[in-house]
Amino acid sequence: MPFTSLGLLPELASATSALGFTQPTPIQSQAIPPALGGADLLATAQTGSGKTVAFALPLLQHLQKAGATSPRRVRALVLVPTRELAAQVGEVLRSLGEHLQPRPKTVVVFGGVSINPQMMALRGAADIVVATPGRLLDLVDQNALRLSGVEQLVLDEADRLLDLGFAEELNRVLALLPARRQNLFFSATFPPGVQTLAQGLLREPVRIDVPAEPETAPAVTQRVIQVDEPRRTQLLRHLIKEHAGERVLVFVGSQYTAEHLANKLHKDGLFATAFHGGLSQGARKQVLDEFKDSRWDVLITTDLAARGLHIDQLPVVVNYDLARSPVDHVHRIGRTGRAGQSGLAISFVSASTEAHFSLIEKRQGLSLPREQVPGFEPKEAAEALAPTKLVAPDNGGIKGKRPSKKDKLRAAAQQKPSS
Structure with a gap:
C-alpha cells in the first residue's frame, strides 16, 4: 500500500518518498486516514513503528488545505516529555514540510536552555509548536505565544505526559486551549489508569492498537545474564569486546553511575561516554551526534534515552541496571531493532534483582532463559537459590x-x- 492511497496530498506523498519511506507502516496506514478526516485518535504501537510520521502528515495536510492565516497563529501543538524527542519530532515536521507552499513554520521549544532564542524564534508566531509542557508555559507567561487558536493537539508518548510528573502542567496547558480541537494521542503503552484519563479528554476517539507481531515488530533478541553485582563492569567490558565494531547503548540507574562507568571503560581503552540530564543541552546534542556518527562505541545513559531517541542501526542495548518498571524496560529495548533491523537486548540479573526481572517478564508475557558467561558465573545467585x-x-x-x-x-x- 503506497502513501498515495491514504488520501495524502501529492506533495506530501512525494515528501515521504524523498525521505526514503517506500510504504506506510501499520500504525501509519491505520492512523493517517481517520486523522485526515478530523477524528480524535487514541493510538498505540510498538516503539520504532513510525508514530511521528503518523501524526506529522495529517498536521501538515490540515495546514496546507486551510491555507495561510494572517496574522499567523499557532494552529497545531505537539506536546512531548523530553528535549530529545522534541528535537526529533521538529526535524521530521520540517523535513516533510520542506517543499510545501507556503512552507509551515515549525518552532521547537524545551527547557534546560536559554529562553531568549526560543522567544526570538516565535516572533511572528508559528504554525506548529513542538514543546515540553514546562517551557511552553514559561513562554505563555512571557506572552511569547498564545494557544487560543490551536486546532490540533498531539500528545506524543502520552503515557509519560499523563503521569504524576506532568499532570499538573498538562492540565494548565489544556485550560489554555480552545474546546473545539482535534486530539491525537500516541504512545507505545497505555496503562489502564492513563487510558481513563485520556478517554476523558477525547471525543469519540478512534482506537488504534497495532500489536507487536513477528512480521511488523522489531526483531529484538533478549538475553538475560546472571552475574554478581560487583562483577557487572568486568562482564560489560567482556561483552563490548565481543561486539567490537558495534555501537552499544548501556542503561544505568543514575547520572553518577553513568559518569563513573563511562570513566572506567574509557580508562580501559574503550571509546565510552556518558549521556544524561545533568549535561547541558549543547553537550547532550554533541554527544548524541557523535554517537550516531560512530565516534563513540559505547554510550552510558539513564532512562533519559529510553524514549524518543532514534539511532539508526543500533545493534546492542545493555541493561546494566534494570529498568524501574516493565514499561520502561519495553522502551529501553525498543532503542534497538528499529525500522525492520534486528537487535540484541542484554539484561544483567543478580540475586537481588531476580525477583524484579521476573516481574518484568510476567508483564511482557515472557519467560526468558538465564545464561551464565564462563568466567563470570555468579556466586551470590547460587547461594541465594540454595x-x-x-x-x-x-x-x-x-x-x-x-x-x-x-x-x-x-x-x-x-x-x-x-x-
Whole structure:
C-alpha cells in the first residue's frame, strides 16, 4: 500500500518518498486516514513503528488545505516529555514540510536552555509548536505565544505526559486551549489508569492498537545474564569486546553511575561516554551526534534515552541496571531493532534483582532463559537459590529459601554455648 492511497496530498506523498519511506507502516496506514478526516485518535504501537510520521502528515495536510492565516497563529501543538524527542519530532515536521507552499513554520521549544532564542524564534508566531509542557508555559507567561487558536493537539508518548510528573502542567496547558480541537494521542503503552484519563479528554476517539507481531515488530533478541553485582563492569567490558565494531547503548540507574562507568571503560581503552540530564543541552546534542556518527562505541545513559531517541542501526542495548518498571524496560529495548533491523537486548540479573526481572517478564508475557558467561558465573545467585539450613525451634521460623531476621537471630542463639 503506497502513501498515495491514504488520501495524502501529492506533495506530501512525494515528501515521504524523498525521505526514503517506500510504504506506510501499520500504525501509519491505520492512523493517517481517520486523522485526515478530523477524528480524535487514541493510538498505540510498538516503539520504532513510525508514530511521528503518523501524526506529522495529517498536521501538515490540515495546514496546507486551510491555507495561510494572517496574522499567523499557532494552529497545531505537539506536546512531548523530553528535549530529545522534541528535537526529533521538529526535524521530521520540517523535513516533510520542506517543499510545501507556503512552507509551515515549525518552532521547537524545551527547557534546560536559554529562553531568549526560543522567544526570538516565535516572533511572528508559528504554525506548529513542538514543546515540553514546562517551557511552553514559561513562554505563555512571557506572552511569547498564545494557544487560543490551536486546532490540533498531539500528545506524543502520552503515557509519560499523563503521569504524576506532568499532570499538573498538562492540565494548565489544556485550560489554555480552545474546546473545539482535534486530539491525537500516541504512545507505545497505555496503562489502564492513563487510558481513563485520556478517554476523558477525547471525543469519540478512534482506537488504534497495532500489536507487536513477528512480521511488523522489531526483531529484538533478549538475553538475560546472571552475574554478581560487583562483577557487572568486568562482564560489560567482556561483552563490548565481543561486539567490537558495534555501537552499544548501556542503561544505568543514575547520572553518577553513568559518569563513573563511562570513566572506567574509557580508562580501559574503550571509546565510552556518558549521556544524561545533568549535561547541558549543547553537550547532550554533541554527544548524541557523535554517537550516531560512530565516534563513540559505547554510550552510558539513564532512562533519559529510553524514549524518543532514534539511532539508526543500533545493534546492542545493555541493561546494566534494570529498568524501574516493565514499561520502561519495553522502551529501553525498543532503542534497538528499529525500522525492520534486528537487535540484541542484554539484561544483567543478580540475586537481588531476580525477583524484579521476573516481574518484568510476567508483564511482557515472557519467560526468558538465564545464561551464565564462563568466567563470570555468579556466586551470590547460587547461594541465594540454595536451601538455607537453620537450627530453629520446632514452632518457629519461616519455611523457604531466604531466612528472616528473626530466623537468623534464633539460629545464632542456638549456636551459642550454654553457660
